[in-house]
Amino acid sequence: MTELLHELAAHPMFTKLAELGLSLFFIFLLVRFAKLIATNNIEDKDLRYKTRKTFGLAGYVLSLIVAIAIFSNQLANLPVLIGLLGVGLGFALRELIQSLIGWAVITFGNLYKPGDRIKLGGIMGDVMDISPLNTTVMECGDWVKSDLYNGRVVYLPNNIVLREQVHNYTDSGFNFLWDEIVIPVRTDSDHRLARALIQSTGERVQADTIAAARASWSTFTLHNRAEEARLDVVVTMSFDANWIEFTLRYLADYTRRRSTKDRLFTAILEEFEKTEGKVKIAAPVMQLTELPEVRLRPAQAE
Numbered sequence: 001m002t003e004l005l006h007e008l009a010a011h012p013m014f015t016k017l018a019e020l021g022l023s024l025f026f027i028f029l030l031v032r033f034a035k036l037i038a039t040n041n042i043e044d045k046d047l048r049y050k051t052r053k054t055f056g057l058a059g060y061v062l063s064l065i066v067a068i069a070i071f072s073n074q075l076a077n078l079p080v081l082i083g084l085l086g087v088g089l090g091f092a093l094r095e096l097i098q099s100l101i102g103w104a105v106i107t108f109g110n111l112y113k114p115g116d117r118i119k120l121g122g123i124m125g126d127v128m129d130i131s132p133l134n135t136t137v138m139e140c141g142d143w144v145k146s147d148l149y150n151g152r153v154v155y156l157p158n159n160i161v162l163r164e165q166v167h168n169y170t171d172s173g174f175n176f177l178w179d180e181i182v183i184p185v186r187t188d189s190d191h192r193l194a195r196a197l198i199q200s201t202g203e204r205v206q207a208d209t210i211a212a213a214r215a216s217w218s219t220f221t222l223h224n225r226a227e228e229a230r231l232d233v234v235v236t237m238s239f240d241a242n243w244i245e246f247t248l249r250y251l252a253d254y255t256r257r258r259s260t261k262d263r264l265f266t267a268i269l270e271e272f273e274k275t276e277g278k279v280k281i282a283a284p285v286m287q288l289t290e291l292p293e294v295r296l297r298p299a300q301a302e
Contacts, residue, residue, distance in 0.1 A: 031059035102158030119167035174220040184282040197271045202233035243282030
C-alpha cells in the first residue's frame with residue numbers, strides 16, 4: 001500500500017492534479033472574498049449583483065487559464081481526447097449543453113435580465129438570478145391571487161427558452177399593463193350618472209399613472225414599431241335581464257395591479273353612496289316583486 005501511494009505521488013499526472021486542485025481552491029477563496037467585499041460595500045442592488053456576477057465569471061475564466069497552463073504539455077493529445085469523449089458526453093450531457101445554449105440566448109438575445117417580471121413555463125415571477133444552467137425566479141400567483149409573491153423560489157432550466165414562449169412584463173421599456181374591472185349596476189339605476197361617476201373616478205384615481213404612462217409610451221414608440229394606443233380611462237357598458245354591466249379599462253403599473261383595483265373599487269363605491277340611491281350595485285339575488293294571494297278559511301268545529 002505504501003509503495004502504491006509512493007508511485008502515485010511520483011506520477012507526473014498526480015502532481016499536476018494536485019497543483020490544479022490547490023489553484024482552484026485558492027481561486028475559489030479569492031472569488032468568495034471579492035464577492036463578500038462587494039456585498040458589504042456596494043449599496044445599489046443592481047451594481048452589487050453585476051459586480052458579484054463579474055467576479056464569478058472572472059473566477060471561471062481564471063480557472064480555465066490555470067488549467068491550460070498546468071496541462072499545457074498535454075494539449076497535443078486534446079483532439080484525440082475530444083474524439084473519444086465527444087459522442088458519449090454529447091449524449092449524456094445534452095440537457096446541460098442545451099441549458100448553456102439557452103443561457104447564451106438569454107444573455108446575448110436580451111430576453112430578460114435580473115429584476116424583470118417574466119412568465120416562463122407556466123411560472124410567473126421576478127428574475128432573481130441567471131446562472132449558466134438555471135434562472136432563479138421569485139414566484140407570483142398560484143395560490144396567492146393577482147401578482148403578489150407567494151414566497152416560493154423556482155429554478156427554471158435555461159433550456160426552457162428554446163421550446164417555450166417568454167413573456168416579459170418589463171423589458172419593453174413600457175412598464176404598464178392594461179387591466180379591467182367590472183362594476184354591475186341595477187337596471188333601475190341612473191345608468192348615465194353611473195357611467196359619468198365611473199369615468200370621472202377612474203380618471204381621478206389614475207391621473208398620475210396616466211401621466212407617467214404617456215411619457216413612457218412616447219419613449220417606447222421611438223425605439224419600437226408600435227401603433228398609437230389609447231392610454232386614458234375607457235368605460236363601456238353592456239346589459240342583460242339581470243343588471244347593467246360597466247367595464248372600466250385602465251393602465252396600471254405591472255407591480256401594483258391588485259392595489260390599483262382596490263383603490264378604484266373603493267373610490268367608485270364611495271361615489272355611488274353619495275347618489276342617495278340613484279345608482280345601486282347589483283347582486284345575484286332573487287327579488288320578489290309581487291306576493292301571491294293567500295286566503296285563510298276558519299277552522300270548522302267538530
